Amino acid sequence: MDKKKIICVPDEIWKCPMLHREIPEGLCVDIYEAMYGGLKKSAVPEVKDWEKASKMCPECPYYFEKS
Numbered sequence: 452m453d454k455k456k457i458i459c460v461p462d463e464i465w466k467c468p469m470l471h472r473e474i475p476e477g478l479c480v481d482i483y484e485a486m487y488g489g490l491k492k493s494a495v496p497e498v499k500d501w502e503k504a505s506k507m508c509p510e511c512p513y514y515f516e517k518s
């Protein structure tokens with residue numbers, strides 16, 4: 452059997468101006484996905500105000516499309 456090495460790369464931690472705390476990069480991507488329909492909004496309970504997210508995220512330097 453071919454043994455393959457699994458390498459885990461930890462998420463980067465970003466200071467999220469919308470949630471006012473540090474979040475892993477993966478949560479930011481999930482928020483992006485939920486905003487545009489790739490994920491159910493209920494899968495991201497950290498976001499309480501999606502209107503605020505849709506205004507703040509595109510202006511954020513960590514916005515998924517800008518990274």
Ligand code: SF4
Pocket residue numbers: 465466467468469470478479480482507508509511512513514515
């Ligand atoms: S893009 Fe949105 S979710 Fe990601 S860090 Fe910026 S404000 Fe937070």
